[in-house]
Amino acid sequence: MTETREALRGFGRGVRVAAAAAFAAGAALLAAAPGADAAEQYFPIPSSRVGPFSAMGTGYYGGIIDYLTYVNMTGGVNGVQLVWAECETEYNAARTAECYQRLMVGPNGQRMVVFDTLGTPGAYAVINRMAEDQVVLAQYGYGRTDAADGTVWPWVFNAASHYWDQIAMKLAFMAEQEGGVENMRGKKVVHLHIDSAFGREPLPAMRAIAEEWGLNLVEIAIPSPGLEQQSQWLQIRRERPDWVTFYCAGSGMCSTGMTAAARVNFPRDRMIYVTFGGAEEDMVPAGDAGVGTYVVANAVPGRDFPLVQEIERVVYGAGRGNLSNPERVGTVYWNRGVGAAVAWIEALRNAQEMFDKVGQPVTGAEFRDGYEALDMNAARLEELGVAEMIAPYRMTCAEHGGARKFRMMQWDGTQFQVVSDWMGPNDPDMISEMIRESAARFAEENGITPRECPPDPA
Amino acid sequence: MIDTVELLFFLEVLIGGLLAGVMYSLVALGFVLIYKASRVFNFAQGAMVFFAVLSFVGFMELGLPFWAAFLVTVALMILVGMTTERLVLRQLVNQSDQTLLMATIGLAFVFEGMGQLIWGVEVRRLDLGIPDVPLEWVLDSTGMFISALDISAGVVAAVMVTVLAILFSKTKIGLGLRAVADGHAAAMSIGIPLKSIWMIVWATAGVVALVAGMMWGARNGVQFALVWLALKAWPVLIIGGFTSVPGVIVAGLMVGAIEKVAEVYIGPAFGGGIEGWAPYMMAVVFLMFRPEGLFGERMIRRV
Numbered sequence: 001m002t003e004t005r006e007a008l009r010g011f012g013r014g015v016r017v018a019a020a021a022a023f024a025a026g027a028a029l030l031a032a033a034p035g036a037d038a039a040e041q042y043f044p045i046p047s048s049r050v051g052p053f054s055a056m057g058t059g060y061y062g063g064i065i066d067y068l069t070y071v072n073m074t075g076g077v078n079g080v081q082l083v084w085a086e087c088e089t090e091y092n093a094a095r096t097a098e099c100y101q102r103l104m105v106g107p108n109g110q111r112m113v114v115f116d117t118l119g120t121p122g123a124y125a126v127i128n129r130m131a132e133d134q135v136v137l138a139q140y141g142y143g144r145t146d147a148a149d150g151t152v153w154p155w156v157f158n159a160a161s162h163y164w165d166q167i168a169m170k171l172a173f174m175a176e177q178e179g180g181v182e183n184m185r186g187k188k189v190v191h192l193h194i195d196s197a198f199g200r201e202p203l204p205a206m207r208a209i210a211e212e213w214g215l216n217l218v219e220i221a222i223p224s225p226g227l228e229q230q231s232q233w234l235q236i237r238r239e240r241p242d243w244v245t246f247y248c249a250g251s252g253m254c255s256t257g258m259t260a261a262a263r264v265n266f267p268r269d270r271m272i273y274v275t276f277g278g279a280e281e282d283m284v285p286a287g288d289a290g291v292g293t294y295v296v297a298n299a300v301p302g303r304d305f306p307l308v309q310e311i312e313r314v315v316y317g318a319g320r321g322n323l324s325n326p327e328r329v330g331t332v333y334w335n336r337g338v339g340a341a342v343a344w345i346e347a348l349r350n351a352q353e354m355f356d357k358v359g360q361p362v363t364g365a366e367f368r369d370g371y372e373a374l375d376m377n378a379a380r381l382e383e384l385g386v387a388e389m390i391a392p393y394r395m396t397c398a399e400h401g402g403a404r405k406f407r408m409m410q411w412d413g414t415q416f417q418v419v420s421d422w423m424g425p426n427d428p429d430m431i432s433e434m435i436r437e438s439a440a441r442f443a444e445e446n447g448i449t450p451r452e453c454p455p456d457p458a
Numbered sequence: 459m460i461d462t463v464e465l466l467f468f469l470e471v472l473i474g475g476l477l478a479g480v481m482y483s484l485v486a487l488g489f490v491l492i493y494k495a496s497r498v499f500n501f502a503q504g505a506m507v508f509f510a511v512l513s514f515v516g517f518m519e520l521g522l523p524f525w526a527a528f529l530v531t532v533a534l535m536i537l538v539g540m541t542t543e544r545l546v547l548r549q550l551v552n553q554s555d556q557t558l559l560m561a562t563i564g565l566a567f568v569f570e571g572m573g574q575l576i577w578g579v580e581v582r583r584l585d586l587g588i589p590d591v592p593l594e595w596v597l598d599s600t601g602m603f604i605s606a607l608d609i610s611a612g613v614v615a616a617v618m619v620t621v622l623a624i625l626f627s628k629t630k631i632g633l634g635l636r637a638v639a640d641g642h643a644a645a646m647s648i649g650i651p652l653k654s655i656w657m658i659v660w661a662t663a664g665v666v667a668l669v670a671g672m673m674w675g676a677r678n679g680v681q682f683a684l685v686w687l688a689l690k691a692w693p694v695l696i697i698g699g700f701t702s703v704p705g706v707i708v709a710g711l712m713v714g715a716i717e718k719v720a721e722v723y724i725g726p727a728f729g730g731g732i733e734g735w736a737p738y739m740m741a742v743v744f745l746m747f748r749p750e751g752l753f754g755e756r757m758i759r760r761v
Contacts, residue, residue, distance in 0.1 A: 049579065054682060055581055195731035195734075222730075222731060225689075227678050227686065228733070231474075234603075250683055252678055255678060256677070256678050263592060265591075281580065285582065285680070286583075
């Protein structure tokens, strides 16, 4: 008995010694860990790798991580190595907000400088935190549209355009196909959408354009997850629209749209899919039913772009690629992720130069200024190896709307064929005015004083 | 005078709804099997549908022909059922229903995770050779759009229900199963092999899940969203009764028809998208007036 007690006491002592040693080792590790001064820059990855949106999450964040790895393997950003941490959101707004908190401070003790939710519901969940936390919300082609007004939303950017420009571009494309805006009067367009913030986001712009052009706009909602769309498509058949725009989410809903259209003989080349529902993973499950479907792209898929080939050579060649299936390099979501990461790194490079911190990490405020100074002109895109993959764009103090241009693609059953040049809204000023009004209304309702922006010299 | 075009459209919505309902019933059948045997509401049924059909296309990708892949997956689902019984249910004999329910929630995560871990997260196409396009002759003669895949699903459901009905009413397994459903301890005391019964039922539910998954996967692609099919099956179960095989078929037809008709004719007044919750409203009404469902067993308990 005494022996047992003694042994237990000894064990307790052992545990205490081990704990103390572990604590000391941990403290030493922490001290040795690169702090804010070390030549590292931390980026958060709120990925969605499992669940119904996994195709989108693995592709997009895979593209981001592959580009960060590529930068690291080719010398970093002026010597600054990039580090990142992942948190799984499953494309769920509540979990995105949780990941936002968890990822705030990285494994190296640095605070994050940018956040990319890859989803409008997630963006809405965190958007009001940005100014206070000094984090850039990089909505790469999604999210709250009126945040493109930099006077009200200094911390939010839409480098790859937003949903109002996108829907306006789709209507412009339809007008082109119909032989001009004047031929659009009386035409019927159905906006079929998931019943969520994302699905409804383009509606203000769409309604305004419909009114101006004399379009007959019909709005039809699909409840999530949208594996059954029969009643919606029967309604569409009854309406006999000239065009359908589809804002779907997740490949379940998106691929079902095409098979359901086939079931009522609605021509697929009269359907235009949204950027976040139109990727190879969304098209493949529909099989032949998908052939002819139009999809809008803010980053063109393909493996011929020099940067894509470089990443394949350097990163995948060394077996350090993030995609478990390397065949997905060059797909829609992956290329889009690369486009998003290119903007991050350019912003970081800008910030280092602007604040005399070349070779050093930057703060959130510095990164924001660097992002706002992005000037991705054709020459710079060429240097980066992404010319024609993404549209040229430039940020200013007031204009955070990015490129405002897209390309139309068509699914041929195995891959996308690009069928238009970079196209924007028919009347970009009208969309800009709507954004200004919406942002001003938000500012007034929330007691925000819009900042003064100097006139754009360009 | 009734507008013929409108009438035909209504008929089309109704028939489409009935056929969609059959597809819901296919998923709901798996729930009924397990509930009958163990009074457990199997939260993992949706995940089993996903896991089964994902494995099926996975085997086909490995080079197995259709029938071989089907048989291997049936074997796999039987194995999964047996393993579930051995590792989970056997440990929980005579535990409360809630404990078993919680165990199935855990199982759902295991199936979802395991499926994605083994076969990857990519969305796959499944071609059963049955086109999901309108039947020409129906279109020509009536102007209605009725899909060949829907008709096939109806036939498959009819065959499965017949087989299951025979299994439950004409075999010893069925008798044993009903005894087990009334009480674990009582059934064991009279020599009914509870463990084998559970094993058989879980394996059968796995095969039912595979068939349901194949029909849905052929239409929507094999992907994670199939897990959510359970959401469509729940109101069917409440309305049909948790213990009745014919009940889920009738309830499936009702749910399908009512949700489609509601969406098309009432939906626009609510801004659309009501078919997600309309069946649940219906289920709530049933819970108020007929909690055991259309064909469920009325529970009488001594207190």
